[in-house]
Amino acid sequence: MTRKLLFIAALALSASALANPHEKTLANGLRIIVQEDRRAPTAVHMAWYRAGSMDEVDGTSGVAHVLEHMMFKGTKNLKPGEFSKRVAAAGGRDNAFTSRDYTAYFQQVPAPRLGEMMALEADRMANLVLDEKEFEQEIKVVMEERRLRTEDNPQGLVYEKLLAAAFQAHPYRRPIIGWMNDLENMTAADARDWYRRWYAPNNAYVIVVGDVNKDEVFRLAERHYGRIPRGALPGRKPQLEPTQVGIKRIEVKAPAKLPYLALAWKMPVLRDINKEREPYALEMLAAVLDGHDAARFARNLVRGSKIAVSAGAGYDATVRGEALFFVSGTPAEGRSVADLEAALRAEIARVASEGVSVQELERVKIQTIAAQVYKRDSMMAQAMEIGRIEATGIHWRDINTLLEKIRSVSAEEVQAVAKKYFGDATLTVAVLDPQPLPEGAPQKSAPTTRH
Amino acid sequence: MKRVLLACLLGAAASLVQAGAKIEQWLAPSGARVVFVESRVVPIVDVQIDFAAGAAYAPADKAGLAGLTRSLLDMGAGGLDEEKIADRLADIGARLGGGADNDRASLSLRTLSSPREREAALDLMRLVLQQPAFPATVLEREKARTIAGIQEADTRPASIATKRFMAALYPDHPYGRFATVESVGRISRDDLEAFYRSHYGARRAVVSIIGDLSRAEAEAIAQRLTQGLPDAPPEVSLPDTAMPARSTVRVDHPASQAHIYLGLPAVRRGDPDHIPLLVGNYILGGGGFVSRLMKEVREKRGYAYSVYSYFQPQKQPGPFQIGLQTKREQAGDALKVVEDVLAEFLARGPTGEELEAARRNLADGFPLRIDSNRKLLEYLAIIGFYGLPLTYLDDFPRKVEAVTVADIRAAFARHVKPAHFVTVIVAGD
Numbered sequence: 001m002t003r004k005l006l007f008i009a010a011l012a013l014s015a016s017a018l019a020n021p022h023e024k025t026l027a028n029g030l031r032i033i034v035q036e037d038r039r040a041p042t043a044v045h046m047a048w049y050r051a052g053s054m055d056e057v058d059g060t061s062g063v064a065h066v067l068e069h070m071m072f073k074g075t076k077n078l079k080p081g082e083f084s085k086r087v088a089a090a091g092g093r094d095n096a097f098t099s100r101d102y103t104a105y106f107q108q109v110p111a112p113r114l115g116e117m118m119a120l121e122a123d124r125m126a127n128l129v130l131d132e133k134e135f136e137q138e139i140k141v142v143m144e145e146r147r148l149r150t151e152d153n154p155q156g157l158v159y160e161k162l163l164a165a166a167f168q169a170h171p172y173r174r175p176i177i178g179w180m181n182d183l184e185n186m187t188a189a190d191a192r193d194w195y196r197r198w199y200a201p202n203n204a205y206v207i208v209v210g211d212v213n214k215d216e217v218f219r220l221a222e223r224h225y226g227r228i229p230r231g232a233l234p235g236r237k238p239q240l241e242p243t244q245v246g247i248k249r250i251e252v253k254a255p256a257k258l259p260y261l262a263l264a265w266k267m268p269v270l271r272d273i274n275k276e277r278e279p280y281a282l283e284m285l286a287a288v289l290d291g292h293d294a295a296r297f298a299r300n301l302v303r304g305s306k307i308a309v310s311a312g313a314g315y316d317a318t319v320r321g322e323a324l325f326f327v328s329g330t331p332a333e334g335r336s337v338a339d340l341e342a343a344l345r346a347e348i349a350r351v352a353s354e355g356v357s358v359q360e361l362e363r364v365k366i367q368t369i370a371a372q373v374y375k376r377d378s379m380m381a382q383a384m385e386i387g388r389i390e391a392t393g394i395h396w397r398d399i400n401t402l403l404e405k406i407r408s409v410s411a412e413e414v415q416a417v418a419k420k421y422f423g424d425a426t427l428t429v430a431v432l433d434p435q436p437l438p439e440g441a442p443q444k445s446a447p448t449t450r451h
Numbered sequence: 452m453k454r455v456l457l458a459c460l461l462g463a464a465a466s467l468v469q470a471g472a473k474i475e476q477w478l479a480p481s482g483a484r485v486v487f488v489e490s491r492v493v494p495i496v497d498v499q500i501d502f503a504a505g506a507a508y509a510p511a512d513k514a515g516l517a518g519l520t521r522s523l524l525d526m527g528a529g530g531l532d533e534e535k536i537a538d539r540l541a542d543i544g545a546r547l548g549g550g551a552d553n554d555r556a557s558l559s560l561r562t563l564s565s566p567r568e569r570e571a572a573l574d575l576m577r578l579v580l581q582q583p584a585f586p587a588t589v590l591e592r593e594k595a596r597t598i599a600g601i602q603e604a605d606t607r608p609a610s611i612a613t614k615r616f617m618a619a620l621y622p623d624h625p626y627g628r629f630a631t632v633e634s635v636g637r638i639s640r641d642d643l644e645a646f647y648r649s650h651y652g653a654r655r656a657v658v659s660i661i662g663d664l665s666r667a668e669a670e671a672i673a674q675r676l677t678q679g680l681p682d683a684p685p686e687v688s689l690p691d692t693a694m695p696a697r698s699t700v701r702v703d704h705p706a707s708q709a710h711i712y713l714g715l716p717a718v719r720r721g722d723p724d725h726i727p728l729l730v731g732n733y734i735l736g737g738g739g740f741v742s743r744l745m746k747e748v749r750e751k752r753g754y755a756y757s758v759y760s761y762f763q764p765q766k767q768p769g770p771f772q773i774g775l776q777t778k779r780e781q782a783g784d785a786l787k788v789v790e791d792v793l794a795e796f797l798a799r800g801p802t803g804e805e806l807e808a809a810r811r812n813l814a815d816g817f818p819l820r821i822d823s824n825r826k827l828l829e830y831l832a833i834i835g836f837y838g839l840p841l842t843y844l845d846d847f848p849r850k851v852e853a854v855t856v857a858d859i860r861a862a863f864a865r866h867v868k869p870a871h872f873v874t875v876i877v878a879g880d
Contacts, residue, residue, distance in 0.1 A: 081740070091816030092819070363542060
């Protein structure tokens with residue numbers, strides 16, 4: 001079954017052999033990656049910077065994300081808010097996002113408007129103006145965002161505390177949104193420093209997917225981005241996390257009804273895509289546990305023993321920093337977090353002692369093949385795939401290698417990593433202890449008033 | 452296999468433009484309406500079936516029945532238990548999805564278009580649609596999970612705000628109801644069977660298909676999926692909504708951020724005011740970073756990260772809603788700004804400049820709405836289910852260009868009347 005699907009997928013993917021990503025590097029170090037996709041007269045244009053929250057320092061956590069907000073607030077050529085107006089006027093949509101490893105900006109437009117988007121993006125790469133008053137307003141917006149995503153979100157809080165406990169030295173311990181106190185004490189100068197330090201063409205890459213011609217795109221890129229001088233990038237300290245030598249447990253109290261449990265083990269990261277094997281085996285393990293609806297957690301814990309109302313597992317081998325294997329869940333009514341923790345770990349222990357079946361591996365492999373075909377339906381999904389892999393220093397040309405490597409993982413390799421990496425010594429456990437709302441809070445309301 | 456090869460060659464050589472995609476519609480012999488677009492650009496087939504079996508059709512004391520019926524469809528059918536169904540879907544890389552909103556219960560399938568995978572996927576879809584088993588033990592489990600979800604949601608300010616808002620907009624109407632611990636507790640297996648038999652009929656169904664297949668194949672698929680459905684009675688109208696009295700609802704909560712909603716029942720699907728309302732809403736609060744609400748609430752004052760407005764047209768008049776979250780000490784101030792922006796907009800409408808900007812974005816940006824099969828499928832389903840004209844997509848840019856300031860003012864005056872505004876504030880000081 002897999003071989004047949006592989007053939008189909010290969011055909012589907014080779015259909016765009018003519019439109020296989022093409023790449024060019026400008027003299028200033030900016031890489032342009034173009035994937036021609038003529039299925040609709042639209043295009044995605046993305047600018048990725050290899051700077052994220054992991055590059056921040058204590059005291060100014062959150063500045064990468066704050067600067068992302070400020071990138072919409074005016075340049076030497078544009079008034080605050082003008083950027084989005086121009087994108088909208090071109091019939092486009094735009095947004096941006098910040099992660100631990102990168103910050104990315106994008107627009108989706110009718111294909112003929114690509115040049116205008118490049119002009120806009122190049123302008124703010126080089127000419128951003130950080131106005132104090134604009135900063136004062138926007139930092140408030142970021143604080144509201146933090147309240148929405150974390151302060152008032154019990155599971156968001158758990159995740160934040162989990163990372164802060166799991167990592168003591170590594171910058172992944174800090175939240176991307178930043179600590180509230182750091183946001184309260186941030187200045188426009190902090191954002192300006194960040195911009196000057198990291199926003200250079202030699203620290204960025206541009207991705208275009210859509211109804212475009214690669215040579216035209218390279219020409220446009222040269223015209224709009226070519227004049228920006230390269231920057232002297234500061235060195236980056238590795239800040240490797242010292243080996244964890246004992247289990248860590250934390251509790252988080254927050255208003256909620258259901259308890260929640262999150263576990264994180266330290267894992268190897270994928271650095272040499274050709275030589276290493278364990279990261280691929282770990283990705284397979286995560287998929288065997290939670291890669292689709294027939295996977296083990298759903299089958300055994302939610303449906304089988306009904307110990308969980310939900311359970312999940314995840315591992316990302318391709319990160320710039322350190323890797324973790326996550327397992328999480330919510331216990332069913334009448335079951336404790338301790339029970340759930342034991343059950344989740346027992347599932348992994350069972351893989352360690354009994355292994356996985358060839359059929360289970362086949363199923364996961366089919367998922368990855370099908371997912372690649374389905375991605376062809378979305379230009380955005382294709383652009384994101386390239387963007388994310390490049391952020392970790394892996395070349396987009398190696399995407400197929402990665403997929404082949406994952407598909408080559410054997411049952412023995414999955415069993416071996418399940419045995420090796422899931423003890424206590426490298427584990428951090430975070431538990432949400434739900435706090436009841438003040439007596440009668442959700443029901444109480446002022447009498448409705450007529451105006 | 453040949454078809455896949457052909458598709459690949461086409462994909463490589465030609466510019467297959469989706470804008471203005473040819474939409475075909477017909478009535479299957481089963482009585483189901485079918486909407487179809489042939490799209491050879493990717494070797495994928497997407498099928499969605501929508502039934503007039505949404506939450507609004509559940510009896511008042513058993514809110515949650517529509518959602519549970521829908522979600523149990525694929526948890527055991529045609530002699531296969533839920534594990535076998537999940538295994539078989541996974542084995543062919545197919546994905547089942549969908550859910551239930553107020554009006555519709557939907558089941559969607561995404562599959563590779565290669566004949567063997569496609570047939571296996573459709574076979575599973577057919578079984579799930581036509582022979583759901585509703586196993587009693589599965590129902591108990593899913594009821595328990597649903598109840599857990601409700602209890603958790605009832606601690607979250609956003610959820611609380613939504614429920615109170617809808618209840619105030621639609622008192623004594625199914626649109627205002629949500630599943631509760633009690634209502635779910637009352638649901639039995641017999642209830643699911645009865646709801647399924649009376650709502651999942653071919654005459655209440657719309658099948659939307661897009662992908663790498665021909666009209667003839669689509670006809671066969673639609674018929675096979677629907678010919679074995681229960682002989683359900685034809686659709687009944689939902690009760691009429693009434694306009695609520697203007698009111699404000701405040702709910703205490705310890706969150707650091709207040710959640711604020713403002714709105715009223717506003718518009719049905721197919722309303723001739725749809726485009727002027729859409730264009731006007733883009734300017735007011737739907738256009739993201741360029742809207743008036745964003746400018747006044749977020750950009751100028753930093754009051755909120757997210758502030759928006761939208762119309763949600765449904766079978767019966769669905770809501771017009773403004774929403775935002777702001778730190779609790781600021782709830783009153785933020786609400787005042789929202790009210791002022793809205794009042795100004797209702798009084799004077801947009802400026803000519805704002806209207807032109809909206810036209811440019813909505814008309815010129817139209818291709819972005821349909822540049823994937825997935826996006827097109829959503830439109831097909833809406834066109835089919837709500838009986839919109841097949842030219843809906845083609846007409847869109849032209850109608851947007853034709854909208855005037857007067858049109859927008861008149862449409863808003865008809866649909867957004869301050870006398871009926873409901874405001875909900877959760878966790879405000």
